[in-house]
Amino acid sequence: MSEEAGGRRASIRDVARLADVSHQTVSRVLNDHPSIRPETRDRVLAAMQELSYSPNRAARALVTSRSRTIGILAASSTQYGPASSIAAIEAAAQARGYWVSTANIDASDPQSIPDGLSYLMAQSIEGLVVIAPQVRVIRVLAAQAVDVPYVTLQSTDIDAGHTLAVDQIAGARLATRHLIELGHRSIYHLAGPQDWMEAESRMRGFLEEMSAWDISTTAPILGDWTADFGYYAGRELLGYRDFTAIFSSNDQMALGLLHAIRDEGLDCPRDVSIVGFDDIPEAGHFWPPLTTVRQDFAELGRRCVELLLDGSSSATVPTLTPDLIVRSSTARAAAL
Known part of the structure; x- marks a missing residue:
């Protein structure tokens, strides 16, 4: 919580006052403006740390050099499986103190895939999850240069080294x-x-x-x-x-x-x-x-986040085995 001693959240003007600069200078530091001298930038960042000032994820990334954000590249996210996977990843990420940013792409438009990837990379994501059940999306993604750990939640041989899936x-x-x-x-x-x-x-x-x-x-x-x-x-x-x-x-x-x-x-x-x-x-x-x-989408989300944050996403990961839930819609066969 960005607060001063009296319990009020610290503002950009509080940072400017402590760093002895204008609030416009603080804004330029937050936006990584090239005109800011290194010593001024360091003084502003030090003031932000002292006041625990973090107005948004971008500012936090400047202070800590980490965005604490996981990106999700999703196609057809309205279907139950993909939507449940996204919800499970969000819950698992939040339990680890991470945010999730989702880029929904159009699987029928190949250009939307690199566009979505660029959108997420611009947020300095620390890991990427791909929830794209269509083969063509995985093919396009495999040809992209992804410089963060990533994992796909589909069973496929196209990019097998990055796959975590239910069998x-x-x-x-x-x-x-x-x-x-x-x-x-x-x-x-x-x-x-x-x-x-x-x-x-x-x-x-x-x-x-x-x-x-x-x-x-x-x-x-x-x-x-x-x-x-x-x-x-x-x-x-x-x-x-x-x-x-x-x-x-x-x-x-x-x-x-x-x-x-x-x-x-x-x-x-x-x-x-x-x-x-x-x-x-x-x-x-x-x-x-x-x-x-x-x-088990909850377990899928937990393992996915664990894989991205604690280990190499190129490691071989066992698939999750689903369970049969027997209810009343099945019975012994009757004669035709």
């Missing part, structure tokens, strides 16, 4: 195995968008688990993460009724599937079992409560 393949295999162990053999997979790395990994996990049990599959259906898509896909699929279970790549699409099942006059899980992915806060309140795969 999406393992999570999808858990979901699929759960259905198989309940006796389901006619299982569809409602996948996410093709350019999302998580969607690709979850699809791969589904196919690997089905193959491990020597169960034939149909082509996964590519969705868009929304409940609306889940609903319309469910209405189309239920016109054929050649399946007993669906593994949905996220909980929102699973919600749409549950709606479609009800509208067809069918019951979940008696007629169709549904498994989602993410365990959004509302998943336990769907009807029926949704069986899903939970990712």
Whole structure:
């Protein structure tokens, strides 16, 4: 807290008075103006330290040579996974006395990536987290010169030395195995968008688990993460009724599937079992409560900040294993 003895926060004029300079000179020091003589700058910085004066992060960086700021470069931050990751990183950073600055980029615009990176670097960030689920973003980023420790929160071989992620393949295999162990053999997979790395990994996990049990599959259906898509896909699929279970790549699409099942006059899980992915806060309140795969975003955020602040981000970091949360939307398979 920037305070004088009487409890009032110190002002720029207090700094100027103690350093015996004008308040305009203090402003020039804060803005790193080239006209300030080194001895004047040192006197002003000493006064700022004595008064614990730090009006903003830029001033603190001048005094301490550290910004205590972590940057986040984020694409599609409105989706549950990325948004939860950002919140977890902010909480973990604050616990360590750090601020977080987020630059939201447009994954479809390659120029927004270096622009976002430049914006964060201008704030003298001490570390960078990249939450960009699209492959094309990671490709562009890998070609950039990043001179601070950084980590990406996606499973990818493009920049594997900087990756910290939840094992999406393992999570999808858990979901699929759960259905198989309940006796389901006619299982569809409602996948996410093709350019999302998580969607690709979850699809791969589904196919690997089905193959491990020597169960034939149909082509996964590519969705868009929304409940609306889940609903319309469910209405189309239920016109054929050649399946007993669906593994949905996220909980929102699973919600749409549950709606479609009800509208067809069918019951979940008696007629169709549904498994989602993410365990959004509302998943336990769907009807029926949704069986899903939970990712520990709090632990992901903690490890991410720990990696940036305490160790080299190029070290090999084990992935986090998700958990299957079994609720009432899955049951033993009924005959087709």
